[in-house]
Amino acid sequence: MDLLANLAYGFGVALSVQNLAYCFVGVALGTLIGVLPGISPLVAIGMLFPLTFTLPPVASLIMLAGIYYGAQYGGAITSILLNIPGETASAVTCLDGYPMARQGRAGPALAIAALASFFAGCVATLIIALAGPPLGEWALKFGPADYFSLMLMALVASAVLTHGDLVKGLAMVVLGLLLGLVGTDVNSGVVRYSFEVLELTDGIGFTVIAVGLFAVAEIVSNLERKEPHEVFTGRITHLMPTRKDLADSLWPTVRGTAVGAFLGLLPGTGPALPTFATYMVEKKIARDPSRFGAGAIEGVAAPEAANNAAAQTAFIPTLTLGIPGTAVMTLMVGAMVMQGITPGPQVMTARPDLFWGIVASMWIGNLLLVVLNLPLVGIWVRLLRVPYRWLFPAIVMFCCIGNYSVSNNPVDVYLCAGVGVLGYVLIKLGCEPAPLVLGYVLGPLMEEYLRRAMLLARGDATVFFTRPISLAFMVATAVILAVLIVPALRRRSVTGR
Amino acid sequence: MLRNQDVLAGVLFLLIGIGAVAVARDYEMGTAMRMGPAYFPTVLGRILYAFGAFLLLRGIARGGVVAVTWGWKPLAFVTLSMLAFGFLITRFGLVPALVAMFFLAAAGGREFRFREVLVLAAVMAALAVGVFVHVLKLPFQLVAGL
Numbered sequence: 046m047d048l049l050a051n052l053a054y055g056f057g058v059a060l061s062v063q064n065l066a067y068c069f070v071g072v073a074l075g076t077l078i079g080v081l082p083g084i085s086p087l088v089a090i091g092m093l094f095p096l097t098f099t100l101p102p103v104a105s106l107i108m109l110a111g112i113y114y115g116a117q118y119g120g121a122i123t124s125i126l127l128n129i130p131g132e133t134a135s136a137v138t139c140l141d142g143y144p145m146a147r148q149g150r151a152g153p154a155l156a157i158a159a160l161a162s163f164f165a166g167c168v169a170t171l172i173i174a175l176a177g178p179p180l181g182e183w184a185l186k187f188g189p190a191d192y193f194s195l196m197l198m199a200l201v202a203s204a205v206l207t208h209g210d211l212v213k214g215l216a217m218v219v220l221g222l223l224l225g226l227v228g229t230d231v232n233s234g235v236v237r238y239s240f241e242v243l244e245l246t247d248g249i250g251f252t253v254i255a256v257g258l259f260a261v262a263e264i265v266s267n268l269e270r271k272e273p274h275e276v277f278t279g280r281i282t283h284l285m286p287t288r289k290d291l292a293d294s295l296w297p298t299v300r301g302t303a304v305g306a307f308l309g310l311l312p313g314t315g316p317a318l319p320t321f322a323t324y325m326v327e328k329k330i331a332r333d334p335s336r337f338g339a340g341a342i343e344g345v346a347a348p349e350a351a352n353n354a355a356a357q358t359a360f361i362p363t364l365t366l367g368i369p370g371t372a373v374m375t376l377m378v379g380a381m382v383m384q385g386i387t388p389g390p391q392v393m394t395a396r397p398d399l400f401w402g403i404v405a406s407m408w409i410g411n412l413l414l415v416v417l418n419l420p421l422v423g424i425w426v427r428l429l430r431v432p433y434r435w436l437f438p439a440i441v442m443f444c445c446i447g448n449y450s451v452s453n454n455p456v457d458v459y460l461c462a463g464v465g466v467l468g469y470v471l472i473k474l475g476c477e478p479a480p481l482v483l484g485y486v487l488g489p490l491m492e493e494y495l496r497r498a499m500l501l502a503r504g505d506a507t508v509f510f511t512r513p514i515s516l517a518f519m520v521a522t523a524v525i526l527a528v529l530i531v532p533a534l535r536r537r538s539v540t541g542r
Numbered sequence: 543m544l545r546n547q548d549v550l551a552g553v554l555f556l557l558i559g560i561g562a563v564a565v566a567r568d569y570e571m572g573t574a575m576r577m578g579p580a581y582f583p584t585v586l587g588r589i590l591y592a593f594g595a596f597l598l599l600r601g602i603a604r605g606g607v608v609a610v611t612w613g614w615k616p617l618a619f620v621t622l623s624m625l626a627f628g629f630l631i632t633r634f635g636l637v638p639a640l641v642a643m644f645f646l647a648a649a650g651g652r653e654f655r656f657r658e659v660l661v662l663a664a665v666m667a668a669l670a671v672g673v674f675v676h677v678l679k680l681p682f683q684l685v686a687g688l
Contacts, residue, residue, distance in 0.1 A: 437647065438663075449631060474610065
């Protein structure tokens with residue numbers, strides 16, 4: 046069995062003392078940061094990202110992945126105990142998790158969230174191991190035109206699916222692509238958009254963009270809002286769910302895993318869609334839908350399973366095609382690029398240790414989450430009481446040191462502050478930052494593929510519609526756009542606006 | 543009109559798009575078959591200002607519906623704290639830069655309590671020295687001249 050051999054190889058890599066330690070540190074740090082109120086997984090990864098620079102590639106990606114799961118689980122803790130979703134994805138967990146906590150069942154809610162996530166993580170790991178190699182092999186047949194169309198699809202999907210305005214989303218994608226072009230053009234050696242700043246010759250650093258948009262801008266928007274007042278004061282008396290809780294959660298977990306795993310595969314779906322979709326499914330098929338919103342354990346199990354399954358299957362397009370589907374995955378791709386690895390289908394054959402090591406470490410990370418979180422939940426609860434006025438200067442510190450440490454140059458810190466201002470203004474104007482980052486990461490690659498495709502086709506742009514693979518992506522892009530635009534037009538004609 | 547999200551976003555994208563196209567005129571355009579360094583950015587710039595113009599017109603057509611409130615104070619202090627960090631770390635070392643950064647950033651918050659910020663700065667600076675200098679071995683000078 047190839048699969049078993051590959052997985053065994055992966056576990057060999059991931060279980061080395063060093064990698065296991067980094068996985069553990071990542072999961073622990075991720076939970077620690079994710080549980081602090083007002084810090085989304087994206088901010089957590091953004092600020093902890095620089096900690097991984099000095100590590101070897103496999104260890105750094107394993108640690109980043111660990112931070113990601115940890116932060117997500119941390120978000121579930123704040124949703125259940127405080128009714129504060131760390132990010133849009135865990136907003137759904139609030140609906141039933143918080144009522145459970147108020148009924149004194151915070152312990153079982155946390156335990157079910159961890160167990161459902163673990164189950165979903167196991168299944169998703171298997172899916173990655175099964176689907177990765179054939180997908181990667183298929184992707185090796187892609188020509189430059191196919192890649193261009195695939196990227197176009199991912200970019201359009203990210204603009205469409207981040208909740209918000211379509212035109213603004215698309216404009217953010219284009220702005221991101223432009224930002225990605227700053228620096229030396231590999232083909233001609235011409236330095237573009239550097240404005241005579243020496244540091245921009247190599248382009249705008251990935252940390253500058255990621256930290257500026259996701260941490261700095263986020264802090265400023267948080268500071269404007271009121272601090273959350275209600276703090277969980279009850280004690281968590283028992284942790285273990287009853288037998289009935291487990292039985293009630295089993296099928297919702299399975300369904301949540303299935304929905305999440307599928308939606309996570311699609312590029313640009315973002316973290317919110319899988320959780321909302323499964324919650325709706327559970328509510329639809331429940332015998333007594335009125336229980337939902339009043340502390341139904343299914344309403345915790347299903348979204349948490351979906352969330353984790355989607356978080357992991359999102360690694361499939363990232364690792365096999367090099368196309369990140371979500372904002373977090375763009376951070377992973379950015380980390381790979383910084384480590385000198387070009388993301389794409391060749392990673393699997395050229396760096397099997399990386400691919401299979403990460404896959405195996407996902408499973409280990411999920412196991413660590415269960416082992417770590419159930420006994421430590423008391424500590425996490427205490428962390429919830431840390432006020433934001435202590436937290437945000439500490440986050441700014443990580444942002445500063447992180448950017449400075451990339452090349453010991455204060456210009457990166459200045460640029461990051463500038464990107465923070467830009468990000469804040471854009472958020473205020475209703476423009477989501479996630480599509481911009483995706484555009485920024487894909488910008489140089491997209492230009493390169495466009496050039497090559499046009500050169501091979503002798504300047505004939507129809508090549509994007511005559512190659513079957515490329516055509517399929519183009520049709521998919523059109524469908525994604527149509528799904529959004531057509532109902533909007535219909536609504537307008539009905540209301541007469 | 544100046545408080546309308548669409549109008550402001552439209553103007554911003556319009557200006558950046560026009561700027562991108564204008565700057566790209568200094569680079570070689572090339573042809574569709576052999577694209578020069580100006581080709582892709584010019585196309586992107588044009589798309590961006592088209593989107594910007596669309597948003598601007600839409601904002602004007604719909605009228606000033608969406609008001610924007612700005613948090614100038616936190617924005618100014620957080621930005622300033624980062625600039626201060628960058629400015630001070632190369633001249634005076636990590637610790638002074640962090641102290642300045644903490645006080646400036648905290649000043650942007652809702653409440654500013656001097657003693658709390660002092661303790662926070664001390665604890666976090668110690669943590670930073672421990673993690674970044676001792677564990678990760680980054681080449682930072684703690685206090686310049688020491």
